[in-house]
Amino acid sequence: MIRLLRPLTRAVTYTRWLHLLVGGLVVLAAATVHGVESAAARDWLVITLLPIPLVAAAALVPAMRRAEGLQARLMLFPGAHAPEARAGDEGDAPGISVAPSASWRDRGRTAVWLVVRLQLGWGLGVASVQLIGYALALLGTTDESPDGDGLLLPRPGPAAWNALLLPLPLISLSVLVVVAGGLAAAAARGLLGPSPTERLAALEERTEQLLERNRIARxxxxxxxxxxxxxxxxxxxxxxxxxxxxxxxxxxxxxxxxxxxxxxxxxxxxxxxxxxxxxxxxxxxxxxxxxxxxxxxxxxxxxxxxxxxxxxxxxxxxxxxxxxxxxxxxxxxxxxxxxxxxxxxxxxxxxxxxxxxxxxxxxxxxxxxxxxxxxxxxxxxxxxxxxxxxxxxxxxxxxxxxxxxx
CATH class of the missing domain: 3.30.565.10 (Histidine kinase-like ATPase, C-terminal domain)
Known part of the structure; x- marks a missing residue:
């Protein structure tokens, strides 16, 4: 049981949650422009997909890869979880690059990362709002009717035993945050990690350093x-x-x-x-x-x-x-x-x-x-x-x- 709760005691869980929520704000901005109150299910699909070309186009700017790499290092791998400092907690990752895009391959990987962060963040944001709202409804802290509270899950009746169901949305939210954070970290390693050219350059630099140290020692x-x-x-x-x-x-x-x-x-x-x-x-x-x-x-x-x-x-x-x-x-x-x-x-x-x-x-x-x-x-x-x-x-x-x- 303690092992299952351990991710909830780590700061990295919540920094990853915040990082994804910030990425999903682009969809929320598109929803605000479109009009949320009158949006139907088909409209929400358009709102969700509309920002994809915009963020993909932003990846064409070489500096965008550096910006996303720095954010990923700070938010997805803070402290002991950083690729340079951790000792096997998160597996053997190649690290996160903070160099600007040097090729179209780098731009393409950055574009895919921005889309993944956008959709994963938006989905996690919607789920967070729904589960937190459902938990508040179980506590009876809202007076809104079931038809106007915006909850997708059926709202329970005003029975006292509803409070016993309170751990369910909270546990679901915790699992969802941990899983989404892990997926974001894995995607960042694969998409924002060093390209083969960067790995080769780093290997050559390391080799030069070792040769220089060996020469100085001699x-x-x-x-x-x-x-x-x-x-x-x-x-x-x-x-x-x-x-x-x-x-x-x-x-x-x-x-x-x-x-x-x-x-x-x-x-x-x-x-x-x-x-x-x-x-x-x-x-x-x-x-x-x-x-x-x-x-x-x-x-x-x-x-x-x-x-x-x-x-x-x-x-x-x-x-x-x-x-x-x-x-x-x-x-x-x-x-x-x-x-x-x-x-x-x-x-x-x-x-x-x-x-x-x-x-x-x-x-x-x-x-x-x-x-x-x-x-x-x-x-x-x-x-x-x-x-x-x-x-x-x-x-x-x-x-x-x-x-x-x-």
């Missing part, structure tokens, strides 16, 4: 991870060496690496704050010497060779190549320490090749799958139409990437 991982790895290795080496000159050099390297990391962090934060920043401000392979020198200051022996027109690389390729080289060197320092590293960067035959090799660490044999950093290298390569591999090769740990320049 930027932070590569830049900050590299700086922290260098700082940790330098600090540990300085403590183990117990040499004042070495400690000074280590602190200087930590300071420089930290300063670079702060610049990268500030740049990423500007992106998160949606400040416009040109992509060319991101580091490129032209600054690869900075990475190599950073690895050398930690104690690693870096055998590096750069060949080809690295400075003329396309911006996206050069920027992503810098991050891939940075992550490869960070991976060496993090897992193998200051060991000899062989770095080869070559540009030839419309292809950028990055190859980083180092001795395998003794304590554990890598699996070849790597963590998020190595996975990020492979993801960057795939996004640029290239390929990358990471793992043991010929007794060494190898990171190899090939990026097409076109």
């Amino acid at each position: 930027e932070l991982h590569d830049s900050i991870g590299h700086a922290l790895t260098v700082a940790v290795v330098q600090a540990g080496a300085a403590r183990a060496a117990a040499d004042a000159d070495f400690t000074d050099r280590a602190l200087e390297a930590i300071e420089e690496t930290g300063r670079d990391a702060l610049e990268d962090l500030e740049r990423v934060l500007r992106v998160l704050r949606e400040d416009a920043e040109p992509a060319h401000r991101r580091p490129t392979l032209a600054a690869a010497d900075r990475l190599l020198e950073s690895a050398r200051t930690v104690g690693a022996t870096v055998d590096a060779a750069v060949s080809g027109p690295v400075d003329d690389l396309p911006g996206p390729v050069s920027r992503e190549g810098y991050r891939m080289l940075q992550e490869a060197l960070t991976n060496v320092l993090r897992h193998a320490g200051p060991v000899p590293v062989r770095v080869r960067v070559a540009v030839a035959d419309s292809l950028l090749t990055i190859d980083v090799r180092n001795a395998l660490p003794r304590q554990a044999a890598p699996t070849g799958r790597g963590g998020s950093g190595l996975r990020g290298i492979r993801e960057r390569a795939v996004l640029l139409g290239g390929r990358a591999s990471t793992g043991p090769a010929d007794g060494e740990w190898r990171v190899h990437a090939e990026l097409p320049l076109r």
Whole structure:
């Protein structure tokens, strides 16, 4: 019993009722113009159908879809029942669009919605008046004769037991309001919901957001991870060496690496704050010497060779190549320490090749799958139409990437 009465305790039931009644006022206005007192049954049929072409024509205005969408969100899905906020109360709805009509299909769906709201609201309004009037008649609060009260249901006699019938019209009205509100909500989801074009645009926007978040996460991982790895290795080496000159050099390297990391962090934060920043401000392979020198200051022996027109690389390729080289060197320092590293960067035959090799660490044999950093290298390569591999090769740990320049 409580479950059956639960819809009557929700505000959404009454806001939907009001929304439909307001939509049915158009028919009432047509009835007023025609003349209600002298209207016969056939006239009422004409009055009911007369506003349909008018509301259908109103749907041709693109802004009408936005107006109806906003009303539907506020009145049919208020509060916790809103498509964006509810958690399954009303089923999985696609939501209500508040964009203007962008096609004739949208205009047609809006026209159908306006007609549905008009007829459903008018029918609910007539039923509400009849049932409320019948309830008042059962209570004996009206002195009008049965012939002039306008009630379609037969009016009971003046017997005292008529009050016992009072729950019947009230229950009927409650059920009718709940059912009509549910039908209106279902119709709104189907007719005012996003069109396939809007869904595709929203999906593309969501995909772009996810790709941007993923890129920012990789930027932070590569830049900050590299700086922290260098700082940790330098600090540990300085403590183990117990040499004042070495400690000074280590602190200087930590300071420089930290300063670079702060610049990268500030740049990423500007992106998160949606400040416009040109992509060319991101580091490129032209600054690869900075990475190599950073690895050398930690104690690693870096055998590096750069060949080809690295400075003329396309911006996206050069920027992503810098991050891939940075992550490869960070991976060496993090897992193998200051060991000899062989770095080869070559540009030839419309292809950028990055190859980083180092001795395998003794304590554990890598699996070849790597963590998020190595996975990020492979993801960057795939996004640029290239390929990358990471793992043991010929007794060494190898990171190899090939990026097409076109």
